[in-house]
Amino acid sequence: MKKPTLLFFSTLLLSNLLVPLVAATEHTNQAVVSELQNNALKSDLAYKIAESLTVEVGPRLAGSAENALAVDWAEAKLKSLGFDKVYREPVIVPVWQRGEANASVIAPFPQKLVISALGGSVATPPAGLQAKVVRFDTLAALIAADTAQVKDKIVFIDQKTERHQDGSGYGKSVGGRVNGAVEAARKGAVAVLIRSIGTDHDRLAHTGLMHYQEDVPRIPAAALTNPDANQLDAMLRRGQEVTLSLKMSPKSLGNTTTYNVIGEFTGSSKPDEIVLLGAHLDSWDEGTGAIDDAAGVAIVTAAAKMIGELPQRPARTIRVVLFAAEEIGLLGGKAYVAQHANEMAKHYIAAESDFGAGRIYRADVRVNETALSAVWQHLSGLAALNVAQGNNGARGGSEVSLLPTEGVPVASLRQDGSDYFDYHHTPNDTLDKIDPAALAQNVAVYTTFAYQMAQSTLQLRPLPQAQQ
Amino acid sequence: MKKPTLLFFSTLLLSNLLVPLVAATEHTNQAVVSELQNNALKSDLAYKIAESLTVEVGPRLAGSAENALAVDWAEAKLKSLGFDKVYREPVIVPVWQRGEANASVIAPFPQKLVISALGGSVATPPAGLQAKVVRFDTLAALIAADTAQVKDKIVFIDQKTERHQDGSGYGKSVGGRVNGAVEAARKGAVAVLIRSIGTDHDRLAHTGLMHYQEDVPRIPAAALTNPDANQLDAMLRRGQEVTLSLKMSPKSLGNTTTYNVIGEFTGSSKPDEIVLLGAHLDSWDEGTGAIDDAAGVAIVTAAAKMIGELPQRPARTIRVVLFAAEEIGLLGGKAYVAQHANEMAKHYIAAESDFGAGRIYRADVRVNETALSAVWQHLSGLAALNVAQGNNGARGGSEVSLLPTEGVPVASLRQDGSDYFDYHHTPNDTLDKIDPAALAQNVAVYTTFAYQMAQSTLQLRPLPQAQQ
Structure with missing residues (x-):
């Protein structure tokens, strides 16, 4: 994987030399993105969501009673935030007690x-x-x-x-x-x-x-x-x-049913096409799952909410999927792929936040090569958030990494994980490990990505082969 | 307590203006101190002692079976290092199990x-x-x-x-x-x-x-x-x-006997006069007691050993006291004061290392005011170790804080404790929290202090009243 060296600023300058004048709609989109970023950086919505999940539910191992509370929490939270549709989909998981x-x-x-x-x-x-x-x-x-x-x-x-x-x-x-x-x-x-x-x-x-x-x-x-x-x-x-x-x-106690929890803001003109923002709802059982992955839940939920609050909805539907049972083998992701097989062609692009709460420093994507430079232009607003342009070899992360083999374009919005493995999967994964300002930067990045992708007229398929 | 502002360098310059020419013996002492410091900074003896205690004994709560192993360890260690006298003195302690x-x-x-x-x-x-x-x-x-x-x-x-x-x-x-x-x-x-x-x-x-x-x-x-x-x-x-x-x-299980472990290098001309270097052998039971207080045990033991290895012994006896049962109420210190009541007048000065393994940044003392400037001159070599001159209000720390009321002059060689209370009394008090270079600096400071005090001709008593 090549190293990122340029910020989007330089890409933008280059683009201005090489491509025709940016269309009026792109100007409009960039103005909306600026507003979304400003709102996101000022908002404590994501931090409040992470706080709510870690305090009011806490540890939530897939298959546990606490995880069932987390599912209820997630449905209630998405509904209270005004998502147009909120629903759950079953996932069979093994029950293991420590x-x-x-x-x-x-x-x-x-x-x-x-x-x-x-x-x-x-x-x-x-x-x-x-x-x-x-x-x-x-x-x-x-x-x-x-x-x-x-x-x-x-x-x-x-x-x-x-x-x-x-x-x-x-x-x-x-x-x-x-x-x-x-x-x-x-x-x-x-x-x-x-x-x-x-x-x-x-x-x-x-x-x-x-x-x-x-x-x-x-x-x-x-x-x-x-x-x-x-x-x-x-x-x-x-x-x-x-x-x-x-x-x-430890004990293994057979199987039980848990749920992926899904919330949508319906698109204005292409409501059947989906920009998927993922995170996982389950956690390991010894911490309160703050960086893994209340942060991701908070980031994608807050980003979708901010787009949903815009005076005018973007073209495509923003779908937040809070996956079940990531920690015990991407079980929620596998169930989602199976249950949405007929809808895979309608997934325009997907990204998942599951690497803590550090600032995003680079954006990678995986789209058709012919669309790549225009995608970078869509995402040029990320430069203002100190996010560098990466490469076209994104895998998408966690559950979303299952989607490219289904033909779905993906992005990896890479977070600084320098201290992630200090706390990962330990009792120390608690709310105090989340920096509210860094969390807000993540939300700003996700709003930028999701809004632009929900508005884009580019054809992102078919995907190039994965880089090794 | 006034804030320290000057390094010893400035004191030294001032002293040269105000006092008669430094005596030849002082020159000789300073040369020995330089050699001791160089040796201490290059030596890994203290780190090896701390490693030995934390690995081979580990947690050693006063009154526990592990603490009895620690007493045996300490006697064997001091003997193996060639101390002239090694002995133990009983301390009655309550037994508590977590x-x-x-x-x-x-x-x-x-x-x-x-x-x-x-x-x-x-x-x-x-x-x-x-x-x-x-x-x-x-x-x-x-x-x-x-x-x-x-x-x-x-x-x-x-x-x-x-x-x-x-x-x-x-x-x-x-x-x-x-x-x-x-x-x-x-x-x-x-x-x-x-x-x-x-x-x-x-x-x-x-x-x-x-x-x-x-x-x-x-x-x-x-x-x-x-x-x-x-x-x-x-x-x-x-x-x-x-x-x-x-x-x-938790359970309280009556009383048992543990021991202060004492090692001495006998003085050459005033063998009955004592420079006491203290630390405590016991620890809390959840960590391996690395910063509290294997570090102190290692620092004072290594410092004494290096002085004991000099071609010529200093005048006074260097006595290392590894106190029992500090954590549960200075019980070893109280027993020492009782058992050595008749010898208190022979304690020339005392210091204890019980604040982790951070670098020493300041030296405080408590001596008769008439001796103070000459004491600072004795300790002027500490400037080379980035130790500032402090004040004359030292309390001595832990067990040694019991000695000023017995008339014994004390020093507090103050360590940087910025991160001490991150680990103190937790399972996290383990060897990896000790920086070997900082530990060696401590040994260099203690060799300087102990050697100069063992050679000094100053009258340090009677003590001034404690500063509030």
Whole structure:
């Protein structure tokens, strides 16, 4: 992916040299965008929405009773904001409850370790288990190891997560969380502990989804906090065998039904064509899901509301989709794609906000190459918000990443995620981690994007192939 | 207390104008100090000591089995470092075990809250308790409140702790922790929850000692994390009554004996006179006690060791005292004063390191006014370490603060505590919070102080009255 280097200002200057005079409607649209941006930057609507969801609902793991409250909250909130249509669509989800998770060093230096069960993990035997630890730098090192090294041990995958603005450190380390249990169990391990997939130094472990595989024994899986991983590593570096006890009581309790919650402001002249703004309503269960993803819920809801309040509606419908069960495998997104299969051709473009509440610094899109320069012209107003023009390789993020394979154009409005993985999937994901001014900048960007896309006369399809 | 404004450089210049030529021995001492500082800044000895204590012992609450391991560790460590004398002295301490502490909002917005029992708290009934919450801005507001407001409620003291380099925010807010239970119980409250006495935004509560009073019912007392206090406050601001459930199972289990651990490098010409360097060996039980106070243990131990390794010992004995049971009421310090009553006159000066691992930025002392300018001259080498000259109102800190009333001169070598109360008394007090370079600067300062004081020919007594 090429690095963004130019702000939209330069694109705009270039465009003025190369293309015919901007049409009168574009001038009008840019004037509306200016007003939307000004309103968004002054408004605390998004912050109030995020506050409401995190305080009045709080943690809302897909399939939990709290998540059902979140669905009710979302319907009521969208209705109270005056969306033209508000409805829910069912999503079948597995129910998993965290229970307790305790780990202790038995020898050589007895002390407790702080862990958190990974999402979907099985329990230990009720009395717990004890085993020696074998450490690996990475998942790859575990995969390359001899079975004899691993058999009957607790595997410790000790990979650190790098801090980057675009969050790219996560992709490098998250494999241990997702696949560590399977790879460890293949070699006869009794449990797996990973160093948290997080960039912080707090005694708060990062949970997140893990997978089992049909033909491989299911072993308990948990994350150590970064300081606890340091501690375990320091013990192992002394050259002594380290024995841990582990006791975890998560439960899987079959399936239940939850819901995607959808709200629309109907388009004025092309009401069947959709600009989709997504976020996810569910959260992990230990924080209040502020940056993941009350922020996204707040950003897209507030942006749609501000467009819906304009004296004149844009041509296309603005559809806000608050997806269910993102954290446990994009289940709401998959249900949406299935339930809206016949409508996919009517999705003009889609974007999702699911990377915290940091300022947006770059816009990527994925549209037909012939439309690209005109799309950048539509989005030239983003320069005023310090958003750089990116590339045409957007994947769309989270649920919306499922849409390009359905032919739907997407955008990735990239947020500064430098501190996102300090808090992601931990008890520390709380409202105080949201900067109201940065949140408002996000809303301003989404209003710009959504309004221009709802007004555009460009043909954005068919999509180019994804960049690798 | 007057603000420090001058570095030692300026004092030194002034001294050169006002006092006779510096004696040859002072030149020699300053040369030794330079060498000590250079060695200290290059050495990782202190960091290794802190690492050893936090990894090999970890949490070590006074009276616990882990604390007994810490005493053994300390004796072995001082012996292995070649101290001339190493011994332990008994300290009777109460045994308190934390147990579990769970809090939940029952209504109007059901969700868990993160709390930590305050040290010494009683348990709730085994089934827990439920009550409505009444919030106060401060302990003073609680004291001023009507009994009718408080009776049968859970009192929530919601005072924030200010961040200051010298840690002075702590003194302003800690009263709620120490006396909140007594004041709430006087008015019929069933429990007290305080906003953590901490400057962070983490979901980790700050424990610490609290007191009961004989004639007042003992009610459970716990700290909410800052984000949880925000959450509870946000619920209350909605104008609805908030009901909490609280379940805590700490236990008090009588008394046991632990130990002050003492190590000495014997003075060459005045071996019965003592320069005392203190720190405390115990810690709270949820972190590994890195900044509180493995750092102090490491700083004073390493400083003494470096002086002990000099080709020629200084005149006085350097005595390192690793105090027991600081956290639960300076019990080791009180025992030391009692056990060494006959020796108090032989304590030339004392200092304690118990404020984390931040760089020392100022030196305060408490000595006879007639000796003050000469003391500053002794300590002029601290300017090279960016330590400013402070005032003559030092209290000495922690256990050493007990010594001025015994007539013992003291110094307070003040550390930058800007982030100290982010981690203090939380699970987050772990080794990664220590900056090795800052720790080495501390050792350099302590070597300078201890060596010069062990060589000085000044009469430091009698002490001036404490400044208020």
